[in-house]
Amino acid sequence: MNEAQQLLHQAKWRIIDQTCLGPQFGALQSFGMDDTLCASVGTGAQPATARAWVHHNTVVLGIQDTKLPFLQDGLQYLEEQGYSYIVRNSGGLAVVLDEGVLNLTLALPEKEKGIEINRGYEAMWQLIKQMFADFMSKGHKIEAYEITESYCPGSYDLSIAGKKFAGISQRRLKNGVAVQIYLCVTGSGSERAELIKNFYEKSKKGESTKIKYPDISPDVMASLSELFGVNLTVADCLMRFLKSIQALGGQIYSGQLTEEEVPLFSDYYDRVVLRNQKMLTT
Known part of the structure; x- marks a missing residue:
């Protein structure tokens, strides 16, 4: 068993299913949840926790996206397409969430030995391969490497035959690590990519920027279906x-x-909301 697999073998797993909460369940609540889980799992107050969640028509921006020169034009475009938007507190760039995208979080304790960042990514990759082992046995190899022309490209983009279906991020807080993944399950991966491609075009208008934003090619993204x-x-x-x-x-x-975590969540959620407001108004 390698170190990444060891991370997955916890004595206890608490499962929190938030996949059916509907449109009123906002993405900011999810980031408040994961901060709460990092804190409670990191201190040992709660065991490792696996959370599943779904949000409706939301574009989750990265902090760097708020530096786009014509951001307001891009945000207006998203609104016109029927999407709300937030800025997340973990790394990366813009991604699309909707009813066909399953998000998973593994909240893990760091304990005595810290969890090296790639080990967290590897653990999630191992879990996804286990989830779809039957398809992999039929030749659908799940690989992890950067798909540069996707939205939010990263070294642990998950793809099959060069088409990305998932991206992984991490959040670290108080000796806890939340490894997060979005899985495009149904619908059109290329249509989601087209939305973000258009967002960047309207937010940049061809201007050169210090930050490198992805030059998105929609045909490199697909759903698992x-x-x-x-x-x-x-x-x-x-x-x-x-x-x-x-x-x-x-x-x-x-x-x-738990009763002890509820006030923690209230505090972390308020922080996420305030930070989000500042990011979108500065």
């Missing part, structure tokens, strides 16, 4: 996620925030 040639659903993938966690051998149980 498109890649596998089957009608996967978010619910199907959630079940695969739960079975993969269960197969790791530890105790798993369904839970929500």
Whole structure:
């Protein structure tokens, strides 16, 4: 068992399912949740926690996106397309969330030995390969390398045959690490990419910028349903996620925030909201 796999083998896993909360469940709440889980898991107050979540028509911007020269024009375009937007507190650039995108978080304790950043990414990659092992056995190899013409490109983009379907990020707080992934399960990956491509075009208008923003080619992105040639659903993938966690051998149980975590969440959520407002007004 390598070090990444060891991270997945926790004595206990608390499972928090937030995939069916509907449009009123905002993305800022998710980032407040993950900060809360980092803090409570990091201190040892709660066991490792796996969270699944879905948001409706939301573009999650990175901090660097707020430096775009014509950002307001880009944001207006997103609104016209029926999307809300927020700025997240973890790294990366703009990504699309909608009903066909399953987001997963693994909140892990760092304990005595810190979790090296690539180890966190590797652990999530291993879990995704386990979730879709049946498709991999049929020749659908899941690789991790940067898809430079995708939105939010990174060294741990997950792809099949050169088409990206997932991106991974991390958040670190108080001896806790939240490894987060979005999985494009259904719908058109290229249409999502087209939305972000147009956002950047309207936000840059051809101006040169100090920050390098992606030159997006929509045909390098796809959903798992498109890649596998089957009608996967978010619910199907959630079940695969739960079975993969269960197969790791530890105790798993369904839970929500504890009484001690609720005020923590309120505090972290307020911080995320304030930070978001500042980022979008400066």
